[in-house]
Amino acid sequence: MTQTTPRGDDVPDVLAPAKLGPVTLRNRIIKAATYEGLSRDSLVTDELIDFHVRHAAGGVGMTTVAYCAVAPEGRTDRKQILWRPEAVPGLRKLTDAVHAEGAAVSAQIGHAGPVANPKSNGAPALAPGRHFHLTTTSLTRTATRDDLARVVKGHADAARMAVETGFDAVEIHLGHNYLASSFLSPKLNHRTDEYGGRLENRARLARDIARAVRDAVGGEIAILAKLNMDDGVPGGFWLDEAIQVAQWIEQDGSLDALELTAGSSLLNPMYLFKGDAPLREFAAIMPQPVKLGVQLFGKYKLRAYPYKDAYLLDDARQIRAAVNMPLVLLGGITGKHVMDLAMREGFQFVAMARALLREPDLINRITAGEDARSLCIHCNKCMTAIYGGTRCVLVTPTSPRDTRRDATATS
Template structure:
C-alpha cells in the first residue's frame, strides 16, 4: 500500500507478511536463471547456489526458471516441472529452509523466447512470430489449446508445492508467452485473446486463476509483470499502434484487473523484452562480445553484427526502475515488489518510503550472496557490483559473477 503521511519508516530487515507467509525481512532474491541444470533436473550446484543466497540473509530465494512444459524452456537444459524433478526440488527447498529462508518457484512458458531446435518442440505464441533462438516461427495457440495450457500451469504449480515451495511467481514479463499476449506489437489476434487490452490480458488472468485454484490459499502467489517492453515510448502510445509495445499505462490497467480478480498476493514490476530489448531490464554496460562468445554458428554471427542494435546500453543508477514502478504502485492496492538496482540500504529505504512492500535483489547477490546480512549489520555497506553485466552471458553455461570467480579483473580493486 502507498505510505500514509506521518507513519514511521519501515525497516527492510524487520519481519513482514506476504500473503499467507511470514518473512524474516522484506528482501527477495529475484529469479536469475542459474544455468545449472544440464539434464533439466536439480543439481548439487543449483542447491548450493540457493543455499548460499538463503544463508546470505534474503527472506525468499526464487528458483528460475521452472518451465511448465518441455517446449516452454528457453533450451533443453532448463528444468521443466514433472514428477521426475520433484525429488531434486525437495532437496533444494529443504536446503533453503534449513537456512531460515523461504523458497519460491518462478513458473512460466518462454513462448517465442524458447529454442525450438534445442527443445525438439515447436515454440508457442499468440501468432506466428519470430522465435530467434530456434530460427523459426512460433505455432499460433488455437482457442482449443488454451484449456490444456491452463492445465499445464496448474499442474506445474501443484508439483512446485509438492516439492516444498512456499511461493509461486508467474512470469508475465519479458515477452515470454503470457507477456507476448499482452503486447500489441506481438499479439495481432482477432479473437477473445487479442485486440483490446482486456482481451490481451485474458490469458494471463486465466492462468493466474488456474494457479491459485491449484495451490490454494496457503501459498503466496505473485506475478512478474512487464511495465514496458523497451519498444517505443514507455508512456501512452504515440504513432501507429503496430509499432508500440506494452507500456506502463497498460501495465497499470492490467494490475488493476489482477487486483480485482483476487488471485494474487503481490506484483513484481519488471521491464524489457528478451525478444526485442533485453538490456532495458538490466541497465549498465552491454557486454556484446561476451554474449557473442556464448553462442555458436548463426547466433554468434548475428550477435556480432546486430549486437549494437539488440543489446543496447542504458545508464545505470540505483533503483532505476522506480520511475515506472512508481506509477504501478499508485495504480493498485496489491503489495508491490521493487526490482531493479536495489543494492544498498539507501535504495531499500527509498523503496519502502515510497510505499513498496518488498525489494528484489539480483546481480548484486551474484557478486556477494551475503550482502543482505552485511547491510543489516552495517547500513553503510556498499555493494561491490560494478554493473558490468558480464554475469549475463554466463547464464548459458553456469551463472556467476566473473569478477567474483577471478575470470575478470576487479575494476575497483
C-alpha cells in the same frame, strides 16, 4: 483507487519479518529470479541447490528458483527444470536445504512462448501468431485455444507440485514477452479472437493463469507474478496498459504481490538490466551464424542503457498509485539506502539479482549494521555466464560453506 505513501512510523523496516500472503519472511528482501544455468535434463542438480543455499545463507528473506517451465515446449533451453514427477526428489531436496538456512523459497513458473528455443526443445515455440525468432532462426507456431487451456492447466499443476515439494511461494512469469507477456503485447499479438485486439482480450491469458493458480493452491502458499510495465519497444505493451492490468489482477484477488519488471527477452533484452552491453562476451558464447550476427549487428539489438539505482522506480510509482496490493520493487537495489527508499515510496518488498551474484552475503552484512553497498559495476557479463552457471565473472565462486563462514565472521 489510490495508494497512500507511508510516512514516519508507518514506513516498514526492510530488515524486519513481514507477511507475504500466508508466509512470514524473515525480512522484505527477495533474491530475484535469475536463470541459474545449473539444471540438467530438466532436473535439479547439487550445483543448483548450492546456488540457492548461498543466497539463503547470505541473509535474504526468500530466494527464487528460475526458471521452472510448465510445458516441455515452454523452456528457453531443454536443460531447464520442467514440472514433472521425476523432478520431485530434487525439488524437495532444494527446498529443505534453503529452509535449513532460515530462508523461504519461491519457484518461478511459466511458459517461455516465443522466447523458447524450439531447436533445443525439439518442439515449436508457441506465440500469439507466426513470428520469426532471429536468435534461434526459427518460426513460432500460433497457439490454439487448446494450447492455451493446456498451458493454463500446466500452471495450476505446477503450483500444486510446488506445494507438495515444500515451496513457500510461486512466481508466475507474466513478463519479458514470454507467452503470457507476448499476448499482452499489441506488437506481437495480432489475433482477432477472444485473445487479441482490445486490452481485456490480450490480458485474458495472464488473468486466467493467475486465477487457475489461486484455485489450485488456495492460501497454502504465496502467489506472486512478475509483470512487465514496458516492453521497451515501439508499439509494445506499455505503462498505461500495465496499470489497467494490475488493477484487474487486484480485482481478481488471484495474487499476493506483483513484482514489477520491464523489457523483452525477444526484442530488447538489455532494456531491463541497464548498464553495459557486453557484446564481445555475448558473441563468444553464441554458435554460428548467431555469433556473426552479434558481431555485425549486436550494437543495434543489444543496446546499452544508462544505469542508476532504483531505475524502475519512476514507472513503478505509477502502478503503486493505482493499486493497494503489495508490490515488489526490482531494478537497481544496491544497498540499505535504496531499500529504505522503496519502503518510503510504499513498496512492501524489494528484489535483488546482480548485487547478490556479486556478494551473496550482502544482506548479512547490512543486517550486521555495515553501511554496505553493492560492489556490482553493472557490466552485465554475468548474463553471458549462464551456460556454465550464472555468477559474477569478477569474483571466484565460493561454496555455501565458505559463504556461511564469511557471514559469521562479519556478524
